[in-house]
Amino acid sequence: MFLRTQTVLVAILALLAGWTQDARSQQYSLADWMTVSSVGDYVWSPDGTAIYYTSNAGPSGTASIYRVAAGGGESTLLTRGQQGRRPEPVQQLRISPDGGTLFFTRAPYFQAYTNVYRMPVSGGEAEALTFHDALIQTDPQPAPDGRTLAFWARTGAGTKIHLMNLDRPSWSRLLLDDGAEDRNPRWSSDGKLLFTRAGGLWVLESASGDPRRLVDDDFAGGVGGGVWSPDGSRVAVTHGASGFGQIGVVDVASGRITPITYEAREHGSPSWSPDGAWLAYTRSDEGGMSNDVILARADGSGESLVLTSGKGMRSSPSFSPDGSRVAFLESTSVRTSDLWTIAPDGSNRLQVTRSMGRIDPADLREAQEIAYPASDNISIPGMLWLPPDFDPSEAYPVLVRLHGHPGQWNHSFRLLTQYFVSQGFVAVAPNPRGSRGFGDGFHDLHIADYGGVEFDDVMRVLPFLESLGYVDMTRKATWGGSGGGYMSFVIATEAPDAFEAQVIRAPVSDWELLAIDRFGAEGRAWTANRTPRRERSEFGGSADEIPEEYYRRSPIHFVENVTVPQLLIQGLRDGSVPPRQSQVWAERMEEVGKSDLLTYVELPDEDHGLRRYKSTRLTRMELMTEFFAEHLELPGLVVR
Known part of the structure; x- marks a missing residue:
């Protein structure tokens, strides 16, 4: 069955009756869940009195800019779209040094193809x-004098940094025209410009000078992620040669580097205190699926201080301009991403934004960390969600979540997962080899075997589920998108009887076709950090070099094996996986007489993640509820 919908649902799905759970797990309607939003980027005002941030809390669900007092309270919506034009999500929020102007990017057509905008802070x-x-x-970056804006662009010639006169915006000029590829410009307080080139950090100290490499490559793998100290004399950097992201500080004059961290954990997002004495950054815990905000001395001395506690995912720590607070974003398995601040000594934690709407986190059950052995006894980590009123003597239908490549399941909030868990499902989310967050060694175990070793790791979740004793092994569904959509197809063709249903988003079905699209279709296949290419390192070579491997790894060639019902949803503005990957799958299913197994839905105005609009979230929840009710034989699963 083929459906093409607009961003609002064009048909009202039938309400189903009968199956009920305890009142606590059933108290929220779909309308209640639609009130949940999330905070994305944020910046402090230079005087520290306010914070500007992006959120999808508005009626459309498309990310917009808000202002809130630093101490919390009511937020003010600042961005207004043009009448009659589709809303465009705001990304990469920046503020001018004088605090009067906000800079950001939007993508009018495809999700990665952004333009640069500015707006007064008054909205x-x-x-x-x-x-x-x-x-x-x-990546707009206003200069300290407020008169120049640096940004970078990707063209057929590669990536280049541009400079624009903000007094009279017109044709931008190239920062450097020496044939190299440059990106990620960052201004120091005294006007030096830091940028990345060839895997390293470079600095341009004056407009008439030549750029120089900040750190000689004595440290294998180079350094990245540069953040200037307030006085412009040092740069906080990240370094990955240990297999995990580490943090160090580089003296700009000498190039000498001082390591700040060295342990088998992921570190990132360094931020300076206003006096240059401290760094705030994130550090994962031992399990790799939760992290904390850490404070450490910028000279490498003394012990670090852990500012946060409890399982969750924190990001973007940033000192207030006076150094009295550290802001950060936090998401947990029962709380969506919100903005918090805390004193540098770990006291007086304050929630600045509140994005859970009408959902009370106390009514949700926190996810658990799990691990189970792969066929070669390597431990496969993952997450497990149980219904709020879980009874181990009951048997629950189960959803096996499959993440994209190279994603990770962790202690962040998953709205749709929590919705279905609240409806009485168990959900499990394995992190097979190739997942991020567990070090390069675990990730690289899948190299040249994409879709092989991960398939085995995912399938080993089935004996784990059976061992729990409370999972109904006759009501199992996979649910994955992007790389997880590809894995769904691999399961459908390699183990067609393993599951009773599949929900699939933006999958890859034909690797050779994808290689052609990425090579030939400049526009649709690019992202800011990826150019079109034929090679797929996951298979060990290009489609021209090993065509038989691309054939074997492409589920499109084995559609005849499919016996499991599938709900396939594809956004037609997808800039990561071309819609042709879903379309050829639907065509092939019809050719082999299996169209009765496929419900194919196209969303013409949606992106890769199907998160541009709030109405898309509602559409997905309704479609999935109806699909699970039918194919997992849950006749009373209710759309409320």
């Missing part, structure tokens, strides 16, 4: 500073 309609919708123009 209103944004002014487009760039408008080349066939290029990626990204």
Whole structure:
């Protein structure tokens, strides 16, 4: 069955009756769940009195800019879209040094193809500073004098940093025209410009000078992620040669580096205190599926201080301009991403934004960390969600979540997962080899075997589920998107009887076709950090070099094996996986007489993640509820 919908549901799905759970797990309607939003980027005002942030809390569900007092309270919506135009999500929020202007990017057409905008902090309609919708123009960085904006663009010639005069925006000029690929410009307080080139950090100290490499490559693997100290004399960097992200500080004059961290945990997002004495950053815990905000001395001395506690995912720590607070984003398995601040000594923790809407986190059950052995006894980590009123003597239907590549399941909030768990499902989310967050060694175990070793790791979740004793092994479904959509197809063709249903988003079905699309379709296949290419390192070579491997790894060639019902949802503005991957699967299913097993839904105005609009979230929840009710034989699963 083929459906093409707009971003609002074009048909009302039938309500089903009968199956009920305890009142606590059933108290929230779909309308209640639609009130949950999340916070994305944020910046402090230079005087520290306010914080500007992006959130999808508005009626459309598309990320917009808000202002809130640093101490919390009511937020004010600042961005207004043009009448009659589709809303465009705001990304990469920045603020001018004088605090008067906000800079950000939007993508009018495809999700990665951003233009640069500015807007007064009082709000209103944004002014487009760039408008080349066939290029990626990204990462706006206002200079300390407020008169120049640096950004970088991806073209057929590679990536280049551009400079624009903000007094009179017009044609931008190249920072450097020496044939190298440059990106990620960062200004120091005294006007030096840091950027990345060839896997390292470079600095340009004056407009008339030549760039120099910040750190000689004595440290294998180079350094990245540069953040200037307040006085411009040092740069906080990240370094990955240990297999985990570490943090160090580079003296700009000498190039000498001082390691700040060295342990088998992921570290990232360094931020300086205003006096340059301290760094705030994130550090994963031993399990790798939760992290904390850490404070450490910038000279490498003394012990570090853990500012946060409990399982969750924190990001983007940032000192207030006076150094009295550290802001960060936090998400847990029962709380969506919100903005918090805390004193540098770990006291006086404050929630600045509140994005859970009408859902009380106390009514949700926190996810658990699990691990089970792979066929070669390597431990496969993952997450497990149980219904709020869980009874181990009952038998629950189960959803096996499959993440994209190279994603990770962790202690962050998953709205749709929590919704279905609240309806009486168990959900399990394995992190097979190739997942991120557990070090390069675990990730690289899948190299040249993408879709092989991960398939085995995922399938080993079945004996684990059976061992729990409370999972109904006759009501199992997979649910995955992108790389998880590909894995869904691998399961459907390699183990067609293993599951009773599959929900699939934006999958890869034909690797050779994908290689052709990425090579030949410049516009649709690019992202800011990826150029079109034929090679797929996951298979060990290009489609021209090992065509038989691409054939064997492409589920499109084995559709005849499929026996499991599938709900396949594809956004037609997808900039990561071309919609043709879903379309050829639907065509092939019809050719072999299996169209009765497939419900195919196209969303013309949606992106890869199907998260542009709030109405898309509602559409997915309704479609999935109806699909699970039918194919997992849950006749009373209710759309409320």
